[in-house]
Amino acid sequence: MATTKKDTVLVVLQLTGANDYLNTIVPYTNPYYRDARPRVAIAEDEVLPIDDELGFNPNMGPVKQLFDDGKVAVIHGIGYENSPRSHFRSMDIWHTCEPDIVGTEGWAGKVIRDLDPSGENVLKGVNFGQGLPRALALRGVPVTSVSSLETYGVLSNVPGVGDGREQILERFARMYSPAVGTGPVMDYLGQTGRDALRGADIIKVAPEKYSSTIEYAETPIATALRDVARVYLADLGTQVFYTQHGSFDTHFNQPPAHIKLWTDVSRAIGDFFDDLKEHDAGDNLIMMLFTEFGRRVKDNGTGTDHGAGGVAFVIGNQVKGGMYGTYPSIRPEDLTQGDLAPNYDFRGFYSTVVERWLGLDAVPIVGGKFEQLDFV
Amino acid sequence: MPDKQEIALMAHLMRRAGFGASREELESRAGKGYESTVEELLHPEDQPPIDNDLLFRFMPGYEMAGAPAINQGEWVYRMINTQRPLEEKMALFWHQLFATGNSKVDNPPELTVQIEMFRERGLGKFRDLLVELSKNPAMLYWLDNNGNHMGAINENWGRELLELFSMGVGNYSEDDIKEASRAFTGWTVGSKIPRNPLGRYHWNFEFRPEDHDYGEKTFLGHTGALDGGDIIEIVADQPPTARFLARHLYSFFVADEPQVPSWNITPPNDPEAIDQLVQAYNDSDGEVRSMMRVLFNSEFFKKARFSRVKSPAELVIGTARLAGSYQGPRPGYDKLALESAYQGQELLNPPSVESWHTGSEWIDGGALVRRVNFAANLLGDTSQPGVHSMVENLRGRGALAPEEFVESCLELVGPLEISEMTRNELLGQARTGGNLDWSTEAEAAESEKRIGLMLALIAASRDFQFA
Numbered sequence: 001m002a003t004t005k006k007d008t009v010l011v012v013l014q015l016t017g018a019n020d021y022l023n024t025i026v027p028y029t030n031p032y033y034r035d036a037r038p039r040v041a042i043a044e045d046e047v048l049p050i051d052d053e054l055g056f057n058p059n060m061g062p063v064k065q066l067f068d069d070g071k072v073a074v075i076h077g078i079g080y081e082n083s084p085r086s087h088f089r090s091m092d093i094w095h096t097c098e099p100d101i102v103g104t105e106g107w108a109g110k111v112i113r114d115l116d117p118s119g120e121n122v123l124k125g126v127n128f129g130q131g132l133p134r135a136l137a138l139r140g141v142p143v144t145s146v147s148s149l150e151t152y153g154v155l156s157n158v159p160g161v162g163d164g165r166e167q168i169l170e171r172f173a174r175m176y177s178p179a180v181g182t183g184p185v186m187d188y189l190g191q192t193g194r195d196a197l198r199g200a201d202i203i204k205v206a207p208e209k210y211s212s213t214i215e216y217a218e219t220p221i222a223t224a225l226r227d228v229a230r231v232y233l234a235d236l237g238t239q240v241f242y243t244q245h246g247s248f249d250t251h252f253n254q255p256p257a258h259i260k261l262w263t264d265v266s267r268a269i270g271d272f273f274d275d276l277k278e279h280d281a282g283d284n285l286i287m288m289l290f291t292e293f294g295r296r297v298k299d300n301g302t303g304t305d306h307g308a309g310g311v312a313f314v315i316g317n318q319v320k321g322g323m324y325g326t327y328p329s330i331r332p333e334d335l336t337q338g339d340l341a342p343n344y345d346f347r348g349f350y351s352t353v354v355e356r357w358l359g360l361d362a363v364p365i366v367g368g369k370f371e372q373l374d375f376v
Numbered sequence: 377m378p379d380k381q382e383i384a385l386m387a388h389l390m391r392r393a394g395f396g397a398s399r400e401e402l403e404s405r406a407g408k409g410y411e412s413t414v415e416e417l418l419h420p421e422d423q424p425p426i427d428n429d430l431l432f433r434f435m436p437g438y439e440m441a442g443a444p445a446i447n448q449g450e451w452v453y454r455m456i457n458t459q460r461p462l463e464e465k466m467a468l469f470w471h472q473l474f475a476t477g478n479s480k481v482d483n484p485p486e487l488t489v490q491i492e493m494f495r496e497r498g499l500g501k502f503r504d505l506l507v508e509l510s511k512n513p514a515m516l517y518w519l520d521n522n523g524n525h526m527g528a529i530n531e532n533w534g535r536e537l538l539e540l541f542s543m544g545v546g547n548y549s550e551d552d553i554k555e556a557s558r559a560f561t562g563w564t565v566g567s568k569i570p571r572n573p574l575g576r577y578h579w580n581f582e583f584r585p586e587d588h589d590y591g592e593k594t595f596l597g598h599t600g601a602l603d604g605g606d607i608i609e610i611v612a613d614q615p616p617t618a619r620f621l622a623r624h625l626y627s628f629f630v631a632d633e634p635q636v637p638s639w640n641i642t643p644p645n646d647p648e649a650i651d652q653l654v655q656a657y658n659d660s661d662g663e664v665r666s667m668m669r670v671l672f673n674s675e676f677f678k679k680a681r682f683s684r685v686k687s688p689a690e691l692v693i694g695t696a697r698l699a700g701s702y703q704g705p706r707p708g709y710d711k712l713a714l715e716s717a718y719q720g721q722e723l724l725n726p727p728s729v730e731s732w733h734t735g736s737e738w739i740d741g742g743a744l745v746r747r748v749n750f751a752a753n754l755l756g757d758t759s760q761p762g763v764h765s766m767v768e769n770l771r772g773r774g775a776l777a778p779e780e781f782v783e784s785c786l787e788l789v790g791p792l793e794i795s796e797m798t799r800n801e802l803l804g805q806a807r808t809g810g811n812l813d814w815s816t817e818a819e820a821a822e823s824e825k826r827i828g829l830m831l832a833l834i835a836a837s838r839d840f841q842f843a
Contacts, residue, residue, distance in 0.1 A: 088479035102480065102728040122741065131718035132742055145742035154745055158756045158832045160825045168833065171801040175837050179797055185685065185736045189838045196741045
């Protein structure tokens, strides 16, 4: 069945380790900011101003450029009540939308299931990275997880295989072919093995089809986003991409670390969207950036500790750029245990993307109704 | 010299009671006999422990490590290097049953303390283990018993103790949960002083009498001023507890059962086997060692070869042991732990208190690709000491014909039983090069390469996914 309208695509970029909200969108004229951050503040003349109060981190040039082009939504004060200040727990909550119990079903996994209920396309959801984040974990939903597009595949690195690889893969396929009377577990393993082989077979066309003048940096996040671009541009039907970068856990010696993190991420994002533009392919894709929580308002001498409220971003041609929500107050008396009090539930952020961008019912995916925003 | 069947049976025992054994170890154990090997396994205290002084001298970061990857790596070290295989395997069993995760506990050394407790108590009486578990700080925190107060109960621990750790759903009422929770009020976590000013607080068990509800309670028909210890005593005597534990042991050590949440409506695959294990529980006042003795010596166990899907931990550790590349302190154990995590089993961090889903649910597309690639890369690498000795073993057998070549490889990695479909492909592969030839250096090098590829193909097979 031919469709004229292309499927919408979502890229999730997880900033692992808790990105510092205050030094990402900097309240550069706020005296409380200066008071709280004697060691890890960003100088007023360095920020990339948005208005008289807020500015981007100086190392976010390419993102600021996209913002100026009206393609970046900044979501202020995002989080949830009773933030646990534990990376693992908080990441689980973001992954499963379950703040009260330990959940096991990933929200992005549910998205993939609802986009492709019959599991027809093994590449409907693709993760770039090592292992599957819980956000993508859902029983019965095949997600292709690629650590590197260049080496991805079944038996891709076996010592001494050399020219014999095709032959070995044919043997693998036959070893996993359906057989009568071997039982459901063997059948399931066979099906899964053949699916994996099929996924690897399809995805390998992506690097072959791709050409671009964009020179991505040699950083892990640039490599990952280039892989996303290559698979996206190959038109394999993928609608959910997931990748992550880190660690943003800047307890110690924050300034140089945070500079490097945002320089790499921001440049990779800029190159990624330039790449889509070059291929005239930027209209069907948005990228969302999130982190598990923001960091403590007051610095600890060289870095910052775990906080609560944070900032998220959505980027893309179809995004209505601008700032959404309000920056939580940083006056000492307004803080919750020294942290920014979140004022916007992250599940509303997900709901907006799930309903308005992907066209799915968000309630079963995020576990309820939450306030949506108008960024798409 | 033990015959093939004795070796195959011993290999089965060592895969289940441990993480597999080399050919040399299998021959030596088979020589001693099956039942005496079982008895030796059941008494880990008779074998030397891991030398902690040596370990911590070479791997100082392992001692009370505070980063999950290092704690996981330390456990992997013990699983690979232990001379007390069943002790480590029981620790893994209890970890999967009493699933406690760093995602919430966020204090990795406390999880390491819990695993050590499983090593010490894992073959003793179930009631004693449950008491230790009730006092284990990681567990108390994981299931919120530190928030379970007199007059304001938190039911999390009380509920999971009954539902997931002892009796299973359908064998108690909501009132029983509340009364059990009252009995555990005041059982909480205290902090020790951290090792250094910036370090984590270590926890200890603390009983706070002022927060304990001393009132009368009625639990499963018993009335009195019950406390947590009384609850455990009552629970351990319940017939459903024996049955529940028996089924868990069967599923972990014998053959995959349906997923735990369906147990109250789905009967066991082998009810008679469960009856035998229950009998062992009843005859021994609930001693796990007695149950394991019955289990390993039973016909149902001996017949159950390759009827379980290997967990990621079993696959990673079993394959690493077979390849022989991890012996003693050296870097890389944390990478093996990561590999297990990437395959779907992050040690010390189960997805929830309901633990991992096992059996065929270990397998999804990403996990299968990782399992296949990990095992094939390791066993296909003839420079690994264990693989190298397989090559030498084959060289000693001379110019093997393709059929013998395949059979010998299967014997050395298991012995592994495979389907006809797999065998056809392995034979096809073997026939492409004719007989193994060791006559010249060049031929020998070619033969070695062919052996590596054959082992990689075996490791990639469906059959290799089973323990």
